[in-house]
Amino acid sequence: MTNNAQTPVQKGDPAQNVEGKWGMVVDQDLCTGCQACVAACSMENNVPFVGEVDTGYGRSQQWIRIERFWNGSYPDVTMTPFQPVMCQQCHNAPCEPVCPVYASVHSLAEDLNLQVYNRCVGTRYCANNCPYQARVFNWRDYMDPRQRPELVTLSNQFNPDVTVRRRGVMEKCTFCIQRIRHAEDTAESENRDIRDGEVVPACAQACPASAITFGRIDDPSTQVSQAALTSRGSHLLEDLGTIPHVTYLAGGA
Amino acid sequence: MSAIAKPLIGSHATEEEDPRQHLMHDPLPRGEMNAMVLDSMHTTTWKYWTLAGILAFVVLTCLIYAWYDLIMEGLGVTGDNRPVYWGIFLVNVVFWIGISHAGTFISAILRVLKIESRRPFTRAAELMTTFGLVQAGLSVFMHMGRVWLSYWLIPIPNERTIWPDFHSPLMWDFMAINTYLLCSTMYLFLPLIPDLAMARDRSTGWRKTFYRILAIGFRGTEGEWKNLKTAMNIFAFAIIPVMFSVHTIVSWDFAMATRPGWSSTVFGPYFVIGALHSGMAAVAVVLFMIRSTMKNMKYFIRPEHFDTLAKLSLMVSMAWAYFYFNDYLVPWYGGDQWEKILQDFTQRGPLGWLWYLMLFCNIVVPWSILWNKKWRQTPWLMAIVGLIINIGMWIERYVIIPEALTINRMPFTWQIYVPKLEIFLTIGTFALFFLLYLLASRLIPLIPVWEVQEGQESHMLRKIGKAHISTVSEID
Amino acid sequence: MSDSTVLLAVFEDIEPASKGIGVLQNLGLSDDQMNVISGIPVKEAILGRPAGRTHVAQIAMGGAVLGLLLGLFLIYGIPYLFPLDAGGQPFYPIPQGLIICFEMTMLGLMGSAFLGMFLDSGFPSYTPKEYVSEISDGRIAVLFHCPSGKQKSFTEALIKAGARSVSPAEARHL
Secondary structure (H helix, E strand, O other): OOOOOOOOOOOOOOOOOOOOOEEEEEEOOOOOOOOHHHHHHHHHOOOOOOOHHHHHOOOOOOOOEEEOOEEOOOOOOEEOOOEEEOOOOOOOOOOOOOOOOOOEEEEOOOOEEEEOHHHOOOOOHHHHHOOOOOOEEOOOOOOOOOOOHHHHHHHHHOOOOOOOOOOOOEEOOOOOHHHHHHHHHHHHHOOOOOOOOOOOOHHHHHOOOOOEEEEEOOOOOOHHHHHHOOOOEEOOOHHHOOOOOEEEEOOOO | OOOOOOOOOOOOOOOOOOHHHOHHHOOOOHHHHHHHHHHHHHOOOHHHHHHHHHHHHHHHHHHHHHHHHHHHHOHHHOOOOOOOOOOHHHHHHHHHHHHHHHHHHHHHHHHHOOOHHHHHHHHHHHHHHHHHHHHHHHHHHHHOOOHHHHHHHOOOOOOOOOOOOOOOHHHHHHHHHHHHHHHHHHHHHHHHHHHHHHHHHOOOHHHHHHHHHHOOOOOOEHHHHHHHHHHHHHHHHHHHHHHHHHHHHHHHHHHOOOOOOOOOOOHHHHHHHHHHHHHHHHHHHHHHHHHHHOOOHHHHOOHHHHHHHHHHHHHHHHHHHHHHHHHHHHHHHHOOHHHHHHHHHHHHOOOHHHHHHHHHHHHHHHHHHOOOHHHHOOHHHHHHHHHHHHHHHHHHHHHHHHHHHHOOOOHHHOOOOOOOHHHHHHHHHHHHHHHHHHHHHHHOOOOOHHHHHHHHHHEEEEEEOOEEEEEEOOOO | OOOEEEEEEEEOOHHHHHHHHHHHHHOOOOHHHEEEEEOOOOOHHHHOOOOOOOOHHHHHHHHHHHHHHHHHHHHHHHHHHOOOOOOOOOOOOHHHHHHHHHHHHHHHHHHHHHHHHHHHHOOOOOOOEEOOHHHHHOOEEEEEEEEOOOHHHHHHHHHHHOEEEEEEOOEEOO
16 A cells, blocks of 8 residues: 555645545445444434434434335335445535535545534535535534533543534534544554554444445555445446445345 | 696697606606605604514514524524525525615616616615615525624635635625625615705704715716716616626526536526516515605606506516426426426425415416506506515525425435424514615605606607607706 | 806706806806706706716726726635635636626726715715705706906896806805
8 A cells, every 4th residue: 555646735634644545335235224333423423412303304413324215115015225325425526616615625635525614604505415415414502411411421422533513513424534544643653554444434333234344445455445346336326426435235145 | 948848638639648647747846856755754654653663673573583592592493404404594585685686677777778767766676675685695694504603705814814615606696795785785875865965955953964974065066977977877787787697696506506406507597587576576565665655755656657667577577487487398308307306396295385376476467467557557456466476486486495405316315394483584584674664765865856857857748740749858 | 266256156947057158158268167066967068068077987997907806816816825625626717717707897897986986076075065955956056267356247147148046156064
């Protein structure tokens, strides 16, 4: 694994050489729909508890959702594969050019879509423009202890590596960039490259069926690259030209 | 040169109509017209103060307190959700900007085209522009998640060393709406200066000081008129493309998105015509209210003006129907499955009745009423038609924004929008609009008397053959 | 000028005003010794006056150029100073450039036309000026420098031409 010497240096890049383009593969034939990834992602990334009423109205803030569909009509209903959908980290992300304040920008080095919480003013154009509806908005201060004191103790399990967002700010899956950066820092301090499988986002870590694979897609020898190139692979809404970094495997034995 | 022919009543040299029906052929001495306008400005009855009080109360509760609640609680108090991230606030933004286009249309386009019947109501229309844009601006601020940071959209050097992103249609909006607001306010002020000078000359007390300051020392010398007329000409010609560009840019907020129903190339002109449609209708409503509630206004605002507005409104409603059909036909015929699902949802879904109501208000009502000349010259009827058209146009924006957002390419996320606090805030913006107008009507002369006199001096009845024909000379 | 007084002749309407100006011209006054103040704008040719010059148009053009430069800075200068990648769009986009440059040019054009009008006319000005409030009632006033001693003859000639009144013009606060 080598550094990509062509990576242009942009303002705001971390000082060390940033490695690699990250991608994910989701195997829908393995996914059981257990939602362990949803729970793990919420715990890892300090996603607030929205509560029943607002969730029922479509305001749940989970960064990954398991989409369930069915074939046919009652009583001849058959199941379709579960579809976990998170931010696809599009190469040509439609959410990026529409933000008026540069809160949704692209990391050229890691080829990820970055959401800058402290810059977001909450116009929500990015969310309207995301074809995957992968972005969520902080409609209220759901974890405000003054309004919901029963949730105070949950603050103790907040991940210190991740910002806690206030009301009025957009958020979305970041491919657990805090874990990516942690692995990069560790590798740098140990004077080595990042190993394949060293960066494991929360969803991949929690999945009991090992349906989620993550790694560098610019290196053809990684697990994720090889999984993505199988014949079962496809992308969501491919014809829109967003070039997502998540490949879905379905339709095999 | 106030040349009016001998009385024509009883002469068979003309049609039956008395030319004195027309304001331009019914001149009064300027001093008398001045007095009438000032009289209507100074007259406030208990009804006025009661209405002002009610509106102020509504503004206090439905706008100020509700907005305070919105800011403190967050946008959760509205009906927005995933996928309908934009709801009634954006409907109001588009609606109010649409209303504001009427002022420019009447004040600039009719002036450029030398349509003389525009003379008495340009200022009333321009006031609608300014106050409408205020409501649009407020609605923009209302929809923002962190409105206290909205100054980050201003492109000035700052210590954060970061600038806004002009790739975004919202920044084009920011520049265009601000340009339009500034320019239409300047364009409101320019023709107002001579009337402020007139008010200054005839006022006493605090009004005199007020008008004296605002009239900036205008006297009416040749040089001052030349500069004023040159500036007004530049504005009249230049603000027309700005007007077209503003609502086009607003429409691009939606057209730039890669969503079924929004990604339509016809949105630019479609929205501009929609703006003119709702704006012209709103002018009729406002003129009716002015005419029936303020003293002496029946001299200035006459059935002929409603006739002009109604004829334009009919043409615009036909243009709107053309553009809407365009926007409807293309996805119906060759759109992808999502566009077809969206059309199905819009027409046959739970809110299908709204769609039919929109077509009724925007097409059926104007087309069935505005063709009749006698009805066009009935102010109260035109006001009702104007109100209906505005309701229809508000619904049109509701269909375009929250309804289209419900349907996207990820069916698992589909959710219907149910407005909550936005309803109060909408009522608040309407109340603020009328309150501002109410206050302005007693502070600013609503009729540009110098333009009316200018028009009356230019009009004369010239005997051609056996008839006396109305002619206009260009005395300036 | 110490050898003339400023008189103000008030006329009822355009025809008597143009006659009166003709009288003054015949009596030897040059055009720049007269000024016309009216309640509505009247084409200078109607009154027999030379066409006025205004700088508003030139100021407006200058402002339009400044607006264009501002627009160019906003759309091309900012990404040059702060290149942030967004959505795979080019850093220096042409369509957005056209939009922003158009808006800023129009803003510059109109804003400077407005300011130009203020500058060229010397607004706002609250110093005492020669004026009578009858002017805003639709009358036309001619302000002229009458050579000293000839006041009476000028007054008579103007009254004969149709003036309502001829009196010394006093500068007073408006």
